[in-house]
Amino acid sequence: MANKISPLAYVDPEAKIGENCEIGPFCFIDKNVVIGDNNRLMNSVTVLYGTRMGNGNVVFPGAVLGAVPQDLKFRGEETTAEIGDNNTIRENVTINRGTAAKGKTVVGSNNLLMEGMHVAHDVFVGSGCIIGNSTKLAGEVVIDDFAILSANVLVHQFCRIGSYVMVGGGSRTSQDIPPFTMAAREPIKYCGLNLVGLRRRGFSSEVIEKVHKAYKIIYDSEKLMKERLEEVRETLGGCKEIDYIVDFCSSSQRGIIAG
Incomplete structure (x- = not known):
């Protein structure tokens, strides 16, 4: 036409x-x-x-x-x-x-x-x-795909934001935000999983539970980050979502946001 x-x-x-x-x-x-x-x-x-x-x-x-x-x-x-x-x-x-x-x-x-x-x-x-x-x-x-950033979010150069993330309005980050999470507050922090977003996108309860367990290890452990990620891979691996989380966090150049 x-x-x-x-x-x-x-x-x-x-x-x-x-x-x-x-x-x-x-x-x-x-x-x-x-x-x-x-x-x-x-x-x-x-x-x-x-x-x-x-x-x-x-x-x-x-x-x-x-x-x-x-x-x-x-x-x-x-x-x-x-x-x-x-x-x-x-x-x-x-x-x-x-x-x-x-x-x-x-x-x-x-x-x-x-x-x-x-x-x-x-x-x-x-x-x-x-x-x-x-x-x-x-x-x-x-x-990454399917991320949601609310209004007035400031993202520092070289940062990466993972898939299925929800970033709260007015947030600013100078570190990476790992996939499937919610991030907000000042300074910005990990605020749990983006449960509503994951369910809307059809993630099963089993996968969501695995992702939740992975972040509990990543954010609650006192081990070195490398050791935490090894534990996640050993105990929860074999799932593409878990592999993505581990690869994302291990390859982060700026470090991931605090919990």
Whole structure:
């Protein structure tokens, strides 16, 4: 189907636009941009050099996609901001493209990025995530699939947030938040399992109980973290969720949040 492009929008002749896209008035589409099929860009959306967008996304007014990194080390490298399929990107969201560090910023598919949230350079956001109003992700942060970050969450550079996590509004973290957990308070702490989220996603009672036992060992033991993780693997291993927890915590570069 033909695209609907407002005569008040600017689309660079070198931009590649798929089929059945709607581009509203006062949008700006730069050169070296690729936009797939069935995307809807409302008015006043800015899509800058190096942006790659999949199919079926809806972008609300004022969003800026693919702006150069807010990183003083950036020297104009050829980098990208890559956005998957079926995302809802609300008003004034900003997604910066990558630097030489990783070369690209990635937002997966089926995410809801709420008003005013920021995705910095070289961030990786998985799929199925919900990220609340005015939440800010610093450079090279990793958000695994199905994580939920409430409004006004601040995530320090290089941090990782695991799958199925729920982070309370107004929290700030400079450490990793392991999967399946809730995190909140000031300073931020482990607040138990994200039970409601896990049940909604169809996790069995048996798996939830194993995960609960794993975190009881991780957060209640006085052993060294390496020894705690070995105990978790030995007593509860053979389950992909437990393996994920152990791998996440053992590979953490910034350490996991306190209990």
